Amino acid sequence: MKVLDAIRSVAGQSAALHEPTFGRNESRYLQDCLRSTFVSTVGPYVEQFEGELAAFTGSAHVVAVGNGTAALQVALRLAGVGPGDEVVVPTLTFVATANAVSYLGAVPHFVDSEKRTLGIDPVALRDHLNSIAESHRGGLVNCSTGRTIRAVVPMHTFGHPVAIDEVLAVAEDFGLVVVEDAAESLGSSDNGRHTGTAGLAGVLSFNGNKIITTGGGGAILTSDAEFASKARHLITTAKVRHPWDYLHDEVGYNYRLPNLNAALGCAQIEQLPELLASKRRLFAAYTQAFSSIEGVRVVAEPSGCRSNYWLQTLLLDETSADKRNAILEATNAAGVMTRPAWTPLHRLDPYAECPRASLSVAESLQRRIINIPSSAGLA
Numbered sequence: 060m061k062v063l064d065a066i067r068s069v070a071g072q073s074a075a076l077h078e079p080t081f082g083r084n085e086s087r088y089l090q091d092c093l094r095s096t097f098v099s100t101v102g103p104y105v106e107q108f109e110g111e112l113a114a115f116t117g118s119a120h121v122v123a124v125g126n127g128t129a130a131l132q133v134a135l136r137l138a139g140v141g142p143g144d145e146v147v148v149p150t151l152t153f154v155a156t157a158n159a160v161s162y163l164g165a166v167p168h169f170v171d172s173e174k175r176t177l178g179i180d181p182v183a184l185r186d187h188l189n190s191i192a193e194s195h196r197g198g199l200v201n202c203s204t205g206r207t208i209r210a211v212v213p214m215h216t217f218g219h220p221v222a223i224d225e226v227l228a229v230a231e232d233f234g235l236v237v238v239e240d241a242a243e244s245l246g247s248s249d250n251g252r253h254t255g256t257a258g259l260a261g262v263l264s265f266n267g268n269k270i271i272t273t274g275g276g277g278a279i280l281t282s283d284a285e286f287a288s289k290a291r292h293l294i295t296t297a298k299v300r301h302p303w304d305y306l307h308d309e310v311g312y313n314y315r316l317p318n319l320n321a322a323l324g325c326a327q328i329e330q331l332p333e334l335l336a337s338k339r340r341l342f343a344a345y346t347q348a349f350s351s352i353e354g355v356r357v358v359a360e361p362s363g364c365r366s367n368y369w370l371q372t373l374l375l376d377e378t379s380a381d382k383r384n385a386i387l388e389a390t391n392a393a394g395v396m397t398r399p400a401w402t403p404l405h406r407l408d409p410y411a412e413c414p415r416a417s418l419s420v421a422e423s424l425q426r427r428i429i430n431i432p433s434s435a436g437l438a
């Protein structure tokens with residue numbers, strides 16, 4: 060099959076979807092944690108990792124968190140999302156985006172994506188909100204559910220930046236808070252501004268399959284010092300500073316990132332510039348390999364943006380969409396790992412009853428997307 064041959068010409072005979080790249084310092088810093096006994100929630104690597112993330116992303120404040128989902132939950136809670144609220148999320152995203160909303164007793168409200176970015180379509184979002192919602196003193200109310208729509212969570216799909224300025228403009232017009240799910244897009248930027256730094260807050264993930272990994276981990280980015288200090292408090296069991304006593308002023312979480320994981324992160328972020336360069340080379344190689352194959356193209360970064368090319372993505376033409384499953388079957392059977400995009404969240408059992416806009420573009424994209432081997436080590 061032509062697609063299998065094209066992937067193999069770049070990635071070799073067999074390949075995983077995404078493997079981490081480890082250098083020499085990963086084990087050095089981990090050994091250092093063991094030697095020092097600081098393996099858990101106290102230790103110097105957490106602060107160092109936060110500082111390096113702040114420098115890299117340009118975010119004024121960074122709070123390391125145990126994983127990206129927890130980071131999103133805490134960021135949304137501090138953004139004012141609570142029980143009975145609705146939060147606008149793309150249907151074409153990883154389930155964690157909606158789960159973080161649900162953990163707060165709020166309800167995801169699914170919106171469509173656009174072809175250009177694979178992320179939230181700001182024009183469709185505006186039309187949808189105009190047709191279903193009304194502004195009241197307490198906020199934007201969904202007329203059919205009676206619930207308040209509090210926030211919108213743009214997600215940067217496979218690392219490609221969403222049209223963030225346009226989403227921010229819609230959010231501003233409707234009084235919505237913006238929390239970016241930048242879990243996949245460390246290293247991606249829009250006009251020089253790093254993803255996750257445009258709204259009130261943004262979150263990153265350092266899960267094992269992301270561009271850099273801490274084993275498990277995440278972070279909250281924000282330009283608001285008070286937001287950051289509240290986040291730190293909430294993820295530290297809401298413990299009040301005291302020389303010896305256990306005092307907690309609300310129901311907090313145990314969501315901190317252990318020093319051991321942060322140590323891994325410190326070594327990984329040293330490699331980030333090289334990983335990003337590899338991923339661009341891989342994109343160029345795949346683009347070349349697929350240039351003469353009909354009915355399919357490799358998804359490129361939106362104009363004006365720089366993508367981290369976390370997961371390389373094939374997009375089949377409408378007329379070739381029916382070949383997707385055969386391609387997935389053949390490549391996986393041959394040891395070349397490929398995956399479809401996520402099942403759109405409104406089609407999952409736990410989210411089937413949630414409010415939604417027309418989702419035809421996301422449905423169409425989902426039928427035509429195939430992620431192909433993307434490890435930085437391949438290029």
Ligand SMILES: *Cc1c(COP(=O)(O)O)cnc(C)c1O
Nearest residue numbers: 126127128153155156242264266
């Ligand atoms: C990975 C990911 C998350 C969650 O991150 P974890 O660290 O695995 O909890 C959230 N949203 C998106 C879009 C992701 O890809």
